[in-house]
Amino acid sequence: MKTIVINGSPKGEGSNTVKLTRAFLSGLGEADARFYHLADMEVRPCRGCYACWKTTPGECAVRDGAKDVIEALRGAELVIWSFPLYYFSVPGLLKNLMDRQLPNLLPFMAERPDAHGSGSHHPRYDVSGQRHVVISTCGFYSPEGNYDSVCGLFDHMCGKGNYAGIFCGQGELFSRPELRRRTDEYLALVETAGGIQKRGFPVGGHAEFDGAAALPERGV
Numbered sequence: 639m640k641t642i643v644i645n646g647s648p649k650g651e652g653s654n655t656v657k658l659t660r661a662f663l664s665g666l667g668e669a670d671a672r673f674y675h676l677a678d679m680e681v682r683p684c685r686g687c688y689a690c691w692k693t694t695p696g697e698c699a700v701r702d703g704a705k706d707v708i709e710a711l712r713g714a715e716l717v718i719w720s721f722p723l724y725y726f727s728v729p730g731l732l733k734n735l736m737d738r739q740l741p742n743l744l745p746f747m748a749e750r751p752d753a754h755g756s757g758s759h760h761p762r763y764d765v766s767g768q769r770h771v772v773i774s775t776c777g778f779y780s781p782e783g784n785y786d787s788v789c790g791l792f793d794h795m796c797g798k799g800n801y802a803g804i805f806c807g808q809g810e811l812f813s814r815p816e817l818r819r820r821t822d823e824y825l826a827l828v829e830t831a832g833g834i835q836k837r838g839f840p841v842g843g844h845a846e847f848d849g850a851a852a853l854p855e856r857g858v
C-alpha cells in the first residue's frame with residue numbers, strides 16, 4: 639500500500655503525535671511509509687492567484703517544498719494526517735499545505751455526492767480509492783469538544799465519515815519518560831488500530847484517549 643504521512647507538528651520527528659503515528663504504522667505493517675515533516679520543508683502560503691486553475695492547470699505557481707507533497711497526494715492510497723491541536727484547529731504549518739492542494743482540484747463547482755455543505759470541487763486526479771487517517775494529540779485533559787473545527791475541516795476535505803480519526807488528550811504525557819509504562823499501553827492500542835486498518839478500513843469513527851487514566855494513581 640502506498641502510504642504517506644503528513645506531519646504538521648513543528649517538532650518534526652520529536653512530536654508527541656508522531657509517537658502515535660509510528661505505533662499506528664507499525665500495526666499497519668507500513669513502518670517504511672514516506673514522512674513529510676512540514677517543519678523541515680519550505681511550504682509558503684497559497685497566493686490565491688488561481689494559476690493552478692487558469693494558466694497552468696494542476697500546477698502551482700509557487701515553487702517550493704509543497705510541490706512534492708501535492709504530487710504525492712495524487713498517488714497515495716492512504717494519507718495519514720499527523721498534527722497537534724493548535725487553537726482548536728490544525729497548526730498554521732499544516733493549514734498552509736492544505737490550502738496549497740488547490741491544483742489537485744478542478745475549478746468547477748459541483749454537488750457533493752454526500753450532500754455535505756453547499757457544493758465542492760471534484761478532484762482533478764482519480765483518488766477514489768484513497769483513504770485518510772487523522773491522528774492528533776492535544777494538551778487538554780480530554781479531546782472531547784476540542785476537535786469540532788478539525789472534524790468540520792476533514793468532513794469537507796475527505797467527506798463526512800470518510801476518514802478515521804485518533805484524537806488524544808494530554809499529549810504531553812508522551813514526552814515524559816517516567817510515564818512510559820502507561821503511555822506505552824495506549825500506544826499498544828494505537829498499534830492495534832493500525833492492525834485493524836490493515837485488515838479492512840473502518841471509516842466514520844474516531845477514538846479519544848482519556849490521558850488522565852494514564853497518570854499514576856498518586857498524582858504527577
Ligand SMILES: Cc1cc2nc3c(=O)[nH]c(=O)nc-3n(C[C@H](O)[C@H](O)[C@H](O)COP(=O)(O)O)c2cc1C
Nearest residue numbers: 647653654655722723724725726775776777778809
Ligand atoms: C500554539 C499552541 C496552541 C495549542 N492549542 C491547543 C488547543 O487549542 N487545545 C489543546 O488541547 N492543546 C493545545 N496545544 C497543546 C498541543 O496540542 C499539545 O502539546 C500536543 O501534544 C503537541 O503535540 P506535538 O508534540 O505532536 O506537536 C497547543 C500548543 C501550542 C504550542
